[in-house]
Amino acid sequence: MSQITRRELFPGVWLRAVHTEKFKSAYLSVTLLTPLAEETAGQNALIPWVLRRGTAVHPDMESLSAALDELYGGAIEPVVRKKGETQCLGFIASFLDDAYTLGGEPILESAAALLGELLLNPYTQDGAFCPDYTQGEKDNLLDRIRGQVNDKRVYAVHRLTSLMCGEEAFGVDKLGDEDHVRVVTPVSLWARYQQLLHTAAVEVYYCGSASPERVEAALRAALERLPVSGEREMPECQVRLHAETEPRVIEEAMDVTQGKLAIGLRTGGVTCWEEEYPALVMCNAVFGGTTLSKLFLNVREKLSLCYYASSMLEKMKGLMLVSSGVEFEKYKTARDEILAQLQAVRRGEIADWELEGARRTLIGGHLATLDDQGRQEEFWLGQAAAGLDTTVEELCAQFEAVTREQVAQAARKLEVDTIYFLKGKEA
Amino acid sequence: MEKLEFPRVGERMYHQKLENGLNVFVFPKPEYQKGYAFFATNYGGMDMRFCLDGQWHDTPAGVAHYLEHKMFDTKDGNALQQLAANGASPNAFTGNAITGYYFESTEKFEENLKILLSFVSTPYFTQESVDKEQGIIGQEIRMYEDDPDWEVYINLMAALYKTHPVRENVAGSVESISHITADTLYACHKAFYDPANMVLCVAGRVEPEQVCALAREILPKTPGPIAQKDYGQREQPRVFRELTEKEMAVSTPMFQLGYKGDPVQGGEERMRQELVGELALEALLGNSSPLYAKLYRQGLINQSFSYGYESFPGCAFLCAGGESKDPEAVRLAVAEEAARIGREGIDGKLWQRLKKGLYGNKVRALNSFETLCVGQAQAFFAGTDYLRFADLFTAITKEEAEALIADWIVRERTALSIVRPMGGVV
Structure with a gap:
């Protein structure tokens, strides 16, 4: 050990x-x-x-x-x-x-x-x-x-x-x-x-x-040569609680053959310092964080709209970022499907296998951090920047306790802020 | 089981060849949380033409990769989801000469291993499910087409080789995959996914005997016939094209330089050539070579510069690349440095340092279960054991590296692939 x-x-x-x-x-x-x-x-x-x-x-x-x-x-x-x-x-x-x-x-x-x-x-x-x-x-x-x-x-x-x-x-x-x-x-x-x-x-x-x-x-x-100083302070992070009332939509064009769709959401103030954080992490896993997620299974596997569709969290800033590569013409279909899947999570339409699968994947992924020096360093730097001391094992114990309703609650706090689409020049 | 010790690098490997011909390798790691399993077939993107039961098959480019995608389909749904539901992180890849399926998990390792063995050995596709995959793989191919790192590499392959199938894109093209049917996939599975053509490598908190027991339980009991492969006629040392260029939406030119080598047959000779090739690269243009420092200082390369030796059945080459304002100047500088080494030899002190450095790097890489398991699978298909490198390494001489540089770093064996910014700017 x-x-x-x-x-x-x-x-x-x-x-x-x-x-x-x-x-x-x-x-x-x-x-x-x-x-x-x-x-x-x-x-x-x-x-x-x-x-x-x-x-x-x-x-x-x-x-x-x-x-x-x-x-x-x-x-x-x-x-x-x-x-x-x-x-x-x-x-x-x-x-x-x-x-x-x-x-x-x-x-x-x-x-x-x-x-x-x-x-x-x-x-x-x-x-x-x-x-x-x-x-x-x-x-x-x-x-x-x-x-x-x-x-x-x-x-x-x-x-x-x-x-x-x-x-x-x-x-x-x-x-x-x-x-x-x-x-x-x-x-x-x-x-x-x-x-x-x-x-x-x-x-x-x-x-x-x-x-x-x-x-x-x-x-x-x-590190003996490091100046002695009483001014070393850990930086802070400002968190914006809410998105704009209407999502901003921004399209840009470039010489590409595949379009890239990215959607930014605010987490309603839920960050790594809040009690609801483990629920938000589970929510991200259920929605788009794993190969068992709603985005992977529906946007990719069921509708064959893309090769990848996934979501990730910015834990200190309170953001969720969705990313997908789609054909230009299917951009609106993909966007609508991504948002429809978010609605399903908000309504708590999460099957047992989805919830438990997300939990197992999340816990497995976190525990595997302990087997990799680089991933462990990244984890501890993240904790240091956030001023947190929670260990991987403690986080896993928190994920074990998250309920379906808590996941849905975290999803209901999510607000779409900005939709970005990178399209081809001729499109 | 046979137990092999590699005390110098602190590794122990168990090996068993099962009755059905499957070779099982296990690296017990009781101190780790996770287990990792890699189940691979000696079949990849370049094995397009093969003979099974007396009949020749010509399959479209991209079929091995397509098959990899479709193998996850099972009668009850999808193995990817089944494994994920158990907390495993599963995935697969198709290389030029290998297709591998793997997962990593900290819980329910044995159950997950059963799922892995089962779905890879049981083809289940319908014409409908095969057709549906066209959309997903089509988008994957589009994604690669926008990836300059990939394009600059695959263009180099097509410049180095005239007929060898390594010049084909592993994923194929949107056009080539449109010819793939359920029947094609069944034929390829039958030809190459027999246990006798596969290996299972496992690392982690596992019992070697238990791994064998599970493999015996799930897989076919006896070996079947294995297809014979055809890569066409042997390639000449001369490259097919000296220069290949393409414009893309990138900020600075990207390049790959390739030096076509003489492939050796499998076994330890091949591993030896790999080590000699890697050391030759270190001496010629590696991070601590005089040339690297000079090119970096001149702004001709930056931190994106990387290099390596690669070999597949019927081909071996060195490559080096990254971003550069002037890829042609890099090619010339490497040629000049090779000529200088030809005249003066590699500095003796530098050689000792490089060997020490590369040795440490190789040992450090063994932290990764993936390196161990994928490395062993590839080495086994090539006729040796991955961890043998530690013994072979010390015996390699400076003269061997000098000879390889003299033979391979010559004009007729050199190809340069460049991706330039579109219209000069982004």
Whole structure:
């Protein structure tokens, strides 16, 4: 069994350590959590990538790669995520567990040190970030922002949220926007970096075979350079309770062969902090969260309208997002069927097998999180951003108790806010 | 059951060949919550032409994938829903040379395993249900047509190979699948879904003997005939086309570079070639190679760059790709670097580092039950055991990688596939 501990390394800097011997790798992450805002999102998103180019000790990618190879092909990846209205930036690292090195040599301490070095001891020129690295990563980030259009399935949901939450922080993309990225300079980025180091809440995660004490010691040493600060506060998330009175309908055209339909709903204020949250999660599973859901069985299997139709929750923001790929001409049919299925959930027309199937799938999926280091890290970062301590097992116990009527109640609170359709140019 | 130990990577594998010809592999993992089962047939998208009971069949592109979709239909409804109702996450995929059905579950593992074995071994379709699937798969194909990553890859296949069926889209086209009938599907199931042509790989909190007992209970008792496959004439080393381009709604050009190799027969030789190929790629253009750093610095590649060795019966190739402002420049730079390695050899220190790094990566990947089970199924069909890599790996020499680079990274074996932004802009 695994043992989970949480301790404060420095003020506002928390370590979540999962002690388990079942994996062949050790997983480490360090994340800065800061409010998502239009002005800073682009700069923030750029920082992990510029940091990843070189440190004072390993000034370029070649020497960093060499150091990682010596740690048995360890990986340290820059990562930028969005949890509610919190922008999360940092690094995720995965290393071979000490038990599997060819000479039995320990890796954790060296790996943690390298991670700390990347975050806190960057390669600099004239007291700021190196202009070459800044420019190179600006170009890459601009490419990534523009590249969001390449995956139409993700893009449609992305467009939906930015249109639907245009006046809210949630509408800001985790990568920021082109205009704000373009004006970044090595000096302005450095200032932003320093500010983040002083104000961002910091979450550190470890999962592997080392004892919590050893992990704590290794990370304390690795993060020693982090400024001592009393200003680290966890960002908040604003929740809009209701949708507009009339759903907004937005259509856009692009050169595609398949249409993408995305529907955004407000949950009537139900979020991960509310008592009704487990019912909302069950409601999402019954409606469109699994291959047993009403959307999958009716929109896809029964009517053959699409290859995929599913729904997901934004647990901190109180949103449900429906996504589907349909033929252009069948857009209205698909939309009507999706909304008709929602009505059925609201009326409590949920068969026993649907309710129990959703519950089993949900619980099975959650428990399987414990078998995957990456999914566990993602879960705990989400909990940290929300300021929650509920474990996977506790959540599962809550799902066990949800009734049909509670699911229907959660569905009745859902309000359609925005309907987005990406269609073909000739359509 | 036969018990194989792989102490270096901390794995243990049980193996049994059943009376009906099915090979069962089990990786016991008592410390995990979940169990994972992978039931696969040695049959995929490229097995379009085959001979069964003395008769040759030519089937339309996409039939293996179509069959995969329809296998979930059962007399009582749909196995996907049956498994989901038990809390399992089921799915399936069709590759060029393999079709696999799997689920993961933390509860009722044995019951779910029975469902899996039962639906995959029992075809049940009507003309009506087959016709209805045209809509769903048609939309799936449309989705791939809008996916630049997929398009740039499948176009590369069609450029590398002239006749080998790996050049066909696994899902087929809206046109090709329109020729599929219930009879086609029954014929393909009979030809390839015999236990003797399949493997069952299981990992998790399970008893190996119990897995075999369930397989004996559910599956046919004796082996049947297995179809003979035909991939047409052997391919020449020269690529079919050096360049293939397409315009799509993307923001930056995307590319895949392919280097056509010489396929080896199955067994350990094939695994050895895979390891040599992977190490050669690491040395030539991998994340810690000098060329990678140079291309990244020049803005010719970015974090989307990835690379790999692939092989299927009758073909083997290296590929590398991602986004680039100038894919042609990347192709030239790789060719120059290969020439430099040809003159100077791979740096000895770099080679040692790369080996250590790739070894660690491969061991870390074993965390995934999917890697273990799918890896073992594919390795078994190719004539070896997946975990043998740990022993083979250390013996691979720098000279082998240099020789592979010298033979394969040459102009006549190189194809470049590009997807460009439509009209220059989105």
